[in-house]
Amino acid sequence: MQDQPEKADQTQSTISRRRFLATSASAAAAIGFGAPAIVRGTNLNEKLNIAIIGSGGRGGSNLRSVSSENITVLCDVNEQNLFRASQSHPKAKQFKDFRKVYDHPDQFDAVVVSTCEHTHAFATLPALQMKKHVYCEKPLTHSVWEARVIREAARKANVATQMGTQIHAGDNYRRVVELIQSGAIGPVQEAHVWVSRAWGWHPSEEAARAAKDLVYSEKRPSHSDEIPQGLDWDLWLGPAPERPFNNIYFPGPKWYRWWDFGNGTMSDLGSHWIDLPFWALNLDYPLTIEAEGPPIQKEIAPASMQAIYEYGQRGEMPPVTVGWYQGTNKPQIWKDGKIPQWSNGVLFVGEKGMLLSDYSKHVLLPEKEFADFKRPEPFIPKSLGHHAEWIHACKTGAPTTCNFEYAGLLTEANHLGNVAYRTGKKLHWDTQTMKATNAPESDQYIRREYRKGWELS
Known part of the structure; x- marks a missing residue:
């Protein structure tokens, strides 16, 4: 040094x-x-x-x-x-x-x-x-x-x-965590997370154009485009299955909607948005996960989908259901117009009220009932x-x-949303064995085979 x-x-x-x-x-x-x-x-x-x-x-x-x-x-x-x-x-x-x-x-x-x-x-x-x-x-x-x-x-x-x-380092997330953990809206038994991004496979080309998707395809291209000068395509592929270079994969963020390279919006934006309820509610391992969306495509992640997680009791916190919605999917309370129509948001539903947040702001609902609410003194240090x-x-x-202890748990949960979608079943998760006990067919999505010459050990 x-x-x-x-x-x-x-x-x-x-x-x-x-x-x-x-x-x-x-x-x-x-x-x-x-x-x-x-x-x-x-x-x-x-x-x-x-x-x-x-x-x-x-x-x-x-x-x-x-x-x-x-x-x-x-x-x-x-x-x-x-x-x-x-x-x-x-x-x-x-x-x-x-x-x-x-x-x-x-x-x-x-x-x-x-x-x-x-x-x-x-x-x-x-x-x-x-x-x-x-x-x-x-x-x-x-x-x-x-x-x-x-x-x-x-x-x-x-x-x-x-x-x-x-x-995660922003002050807004810290204030939300403090409100939830200090009981501002009472025990939380329901949370919803939604994002408007709709990159990935759409059921129709018209829907893809309407969403202004960066790239539309549901099949792996068989032809090769010219490899950009200076790019080592074989190294870029790494442990992923070999294929010819195609501009549909590169440069980013094109690659992340292809299952071989990424996991679509679920893992990408889920890392940022599900982070808030994960932190505020002390989440760890889900007990069950179920998902729905468009017909499953072998090669590419969906543009719109939703996943529902059930978590058990964590200390004094009661069991909670967490919903994830992307693209055109939204929680029912949003569709019914019972909360502000934010295009992206995290909603905590407690016994005494609700809290709605995005990256930079949050509000306690119904607002009139919290008009005289006294916030707790900040107890999470500024980053x-x-x-x-x-x-x-x-x-x-x-x-x-x-840290990777926290981030690893968050990542596992996010990926399980896609595993449930691709398996087409409500998964009963055994975290000790890393298996869905009712769906052995999900194993292929929990751990995959790597290309020859690449091992993780």
Whole structure:
């Protein structure tokens, strides 16, 4: 490392504050944030040596967000992305294949992974096995099984981890969590999350055009387009089934609606939007999951769909049902006009009222009944910033809020919505065995086969 100048009703609120702090402390202990050996004695004025795996698109944004540190390694399958990143970090070693990065562990203390979803686990696991700190873009992995592998590896590694759900660092989410956990609307037994994005397969081309979809197809193209100059297509495919290059997959965000590379809107935006009820309601493993949408397509995720999760009691919190709706699907209470018609939102339904939120604002409903409501004093600390929080954790062993223990559970749940959709059954989930006990046919979507030459171990 190199030297660098140091550039929340009062009773209910108090009880909830204590519960939050106790939960946070327990979570930190469970995932090993007791000052990992790698950071003990680290000077906060020192810079981390960071390897960047994926430097274009989200990767470029993540790179800029950690550029106050020492960028020692740049890796991307696209030479154009590498070239652009190297202009700001000319001394960084360059690689196309992230597997080669791990042949040089002395070059970095931490890794930022911003590859496509289907290679997240492959780029992240070696870092954890080497006890390197990791920041990985959402969704954490491509499958339920991969999320479990990464979560367990992170727990064993005892390093600082963070998934890239940047909105989690915003003040609005914190205030919503405080309101729910302090009992502002009473016990919550129902929550709904909806997003307007409608990218993916539509039942008709007319519907696709109406939604202004970026790309419409329900079949895998058999012909090959010219591979863009500088792109290593074989490396880009990684563990996914081999196929000819086609512009329908590349560049992003085209790829994420194809099952082989991503999981559509469910895992992409679910990482951000389901994060709020997951956090506020202390969610973990769903007991059942059922989903519905257009006819299932083998190759591509649906533009519009919905999934319903049932969770058991968590501590003093009662069992809760959480609904996810994307595209044209909306919760019935929204369609009935009983709440504001926000195009994207999270609705908590409690015994004493409702709370509606989006990324930047929230409202207690019915508003007239909460006109004189006194909010709890804030008890969730202001974030340093999503990336800054991770960097601080790398140097001090402090906890992060989207660590891989939390993010792994969130990712598993999100993927199970798609598993239920693709299986076409209400799944009864056994988290210990990672199986739907009533639907063995779902196994193929929980863990998939990888292309020859690629293994996750």
